[in-house]
Amino acid sequence: MSDTKTIKVALAGRSYDVRVGPGLLGRLGVECAGLLRKATIPVITDANVAALYRDRVDTALAVVGKQARWLVLPAGEQTKDWAHLAQVIDFLLAEGVDRGDHIVALGGGVIGDLTGFAASVLKRGCGFVQVPTTLLAQVDSSVGGKTAINVPMGKNLVGAFHQPALVLADTDVLGTLPPRELRAGYAEVVKYGLIDDPDFFAWCEANGPALLAGDEGARIEAVSRSVAAKARVVAQDERETTGTRALLNLGHTFGHALEAETGYSSALLHGEGVAIGMVLAARYSVRRGLMQLAEADRIAAHFKACAMRAEVKDLGLSCDGRRLADHMLHDKKMDAGTLPFLLMRGIGHTFLAKDVAIDDVAAFLDDELARP
Ligand SMILES: NC(=O)c1ccc[n+]([C@@H]2O[C@H](COP(=O)([O-])OP(=O)(O)OC[C@H]3O[C@@H](n4cnc5c(N)ncnc54)[C@H](O)[C@@H]3O)[C@@H](O)[C@H]2O)c1
Ligand SMILES: O=C(O)C(=O)C[C@@H](O)[C@H](O)[C@H](O)COP(=O)(O)O
Numbered sequence: 001m002s003d004t005k006t007i008k009v010a011l012a013g014r015s016y017d018v019r020v021g022p023g024l025l026g027r028l029g030v031e032c033a034g035l036l037r038k039a040t041i042p043v044i045t046d047a048n049v050a051a052l053y054r055d056r057v058d059t060a061l062a063v064v065g066k067q068a069r070w071l072v073l074p075a076g077e078q079t080k081d082w083a084h085l086a087q088v089i090d091f092l093l094a095e096g097v098d099r100g101d102h103i104v105a106l107g108g109g110v111i112g113d114l115t116g117f118a119a120s121v122l123k124r125g126c127g128f129v130q131v132p133t134t135l136l137a138q139v140d141s142s143v144g145g146k147t148a149i150n151v152p153m154g155k156n157l158v159g160a161f162h163q164p165a166l167v168l169a170d171t172d173v174l175g176t177l178p179p180r181e182l183r184a185g186y187a188e189v190v191k192y193g194l195i196d197d198p199d200f201f202a203w204c205e206a207n208g209p210a211l212l213a214g215d216e217g218a219r220i221e222a223v224s225r226s227v228a229a230k231a232r233v234v235a236q237d238e239r240e241t242t243g244t245r246a247l248l249n250l251g252h253t254f255g256h257a258l259e260a261e262t263g264y265s266s267a268l269l270h271g272e273g274v275a276i277g278m279v280l281a282a283r284y285s286v287r288r289g290l291m292q293l294a295e296a297d298r299i300a301a302h303f304k305a306c307a308m309r310a311e312v313k314d315l316g317l318s319c320d321g322r323r324l325a326d327h328m329l330h331d332k333k334m335d336a337g338t339l340p341f342l343l344m345r346g347i348g349h350t351f352l353a354k355d356v357a358i359d360d361v362a363a364f365l366d367d368e369l370a371r372p
C-alpha cells in the first residue's frame with residue numbers, strides 16, 4: 001500500500017521490517033501470511049484492546065483462512081509479572097505452538113514485553129509478530145527486541161533480547177487511545193530528539209500539540225521518524241554492550257525509580273515517568289555544569305505545553321531523594337558498583353557518564369522534591 005512506510009531493522013540474520021501507516025490491522029492476515037503456517041494463530045492481548053479490535057483481527061485473519069486463538073489478559077503494568085508470564089506460556093503450550101510458529105502480540109508495551117518474553121523462552125524460542133496499539137509501543141517498545149517482566153525488586157529485571165519477525169504499526173488505532181496514554185507515549189517520541197536530533201526536538205515543539213490533538217500526518221511522521229531512530233541505534237548495538245543503545249535509556253534511571261516508588265500503578269505511567277526523568281536528567285546535567293539552564297527549561301516547558309507533568313514534585317511523593325536513589329541501584333546499567341547515567345551537553349547531545357556518585361544524585365533529588 002502506498003501510504004505504508006517500511007523501516008528495516010538491520011540485524012545479521014534477524015533483520016525485520018517495521019510497517020507504519022493507516023489500515024494495517026485490517027490487513028494483518030495478508031501482511032503476516034508468509035509467517036503463519038497453521039490454521040490457528042495465538043493472539044495475546046489485553047481486555048481494552050480486545051474490546052475494540054478483536055473483531056477486526058478475526059476478520060483480517062479469516063481473509064487468509066486463519067483463525068485467531070485469543071488469550072485476553074487484564075490491562076495495565078501489573079500484568080507484566082510472573083503469574084501472567086506463566087499464563088501466557090501455559091496457553092501457548094496448550095495451543096501446541098512449535099518453535100517455527102509465530103504468535104501475535106496485539107497491544108501496548110505491556111502485552112509486547114510480556115508476549116515477547118514468553119516467545120523467547122517457549123521451547124527455547126518461537127517467533128512473534130508485534131502489533132503495537134499504543135503510541136508508546138509503536139515508537140519504542142515493539143522495536144528492538146527488549147522483552148521483560150517486572151519483579152518485586154524492580155522494573156524489567158527478568159527478560160531477554162528476542163527480536164520480532166515483523167512489526168505492524170497501524171496508526172489508525174491511535175484514535176481510540178485515551179489522551180493520557182497518548183501523552184505518555186509522546187514522551188518516548190521527544191526522547192529521540194533529546195538524544196541526538198535537535199531538529200526533531202524542534203519538530204516536536206512545532207507539531208507535538210497537533211499530534212496529541214489528533215493530526216494524522218503528524219502521528220505518522222512521529223512514528224516513522226521515531227522507529228527509524230530506534231532502528232539505527234539497535235542495528236549498531238543490539239544488546240546494549242557498547243553504550244550506544246544505552247542512550248535509549250535517557251530519563252529511565254530516574255523514571256524507573258519513580259515507577260517503583262509509585263508501585264507500577266496507574267499513579268504514574270511508564271512514559272510519564274520518562275518525561276519527568278528526562279527533565280531531571282537535564283537539570284542534573286545543568287547542576288554539573290554540562291548544559292545551559294535555558295535548555296533544561298525548554299524541555300520542561302515543552303512537556304507543560306503538551307499538558308504533561310514535568311516536575312517530580314507534582315507526584316506528591318512522601319519519600320526523600322535517598323529512597324529514590326536506592327531504587328536506582330537495581331538498574332540494569334549497574335556495573336561493578338557504579339551506575340552509568342545518561343546526561344546531556346545540550347538538547348540532542350546525550351552521552352553516557354560513568355562518574356556519577358549516587359549520593360550526589362540523592363542530594364539533587366532532595367532539592368527537586370523541595371522545589372517551590
Ligand atoms: N521493550 C521496550 O523496548 C520498551 C520500550 C518502552 C516501554 N516499554 C514498556 O512498555 C510498557 C508501557 O507500554 P504502554 O504505554 O503501551 O502501556 P500499556 O500496554 O499498559 O497500554 C496502555 C493502555 O492503553 C490501552 N490500549 C492499548 N491500545 C489501545 C488502543 N488502541 N485504544 C485504546 N486503548 C488502548 C491498554 O489496554 C492500556 O490500558 C511498560 O511496561 C514499559 O516498561 C518497553
Ligand atoms: O530499547 C531500549 O533499549 C530502551 O531502553 C527503550 C526504553 O524506552 C524502554 O523503556 C526499555 O524497556 C528500558 O530498558 P531497560 O533495559 O532499562 O529495562
Ligand SMILES: [Zn+2]
Pocket residue numbers: 140188252270274
Ligand atoms: Zn521507555
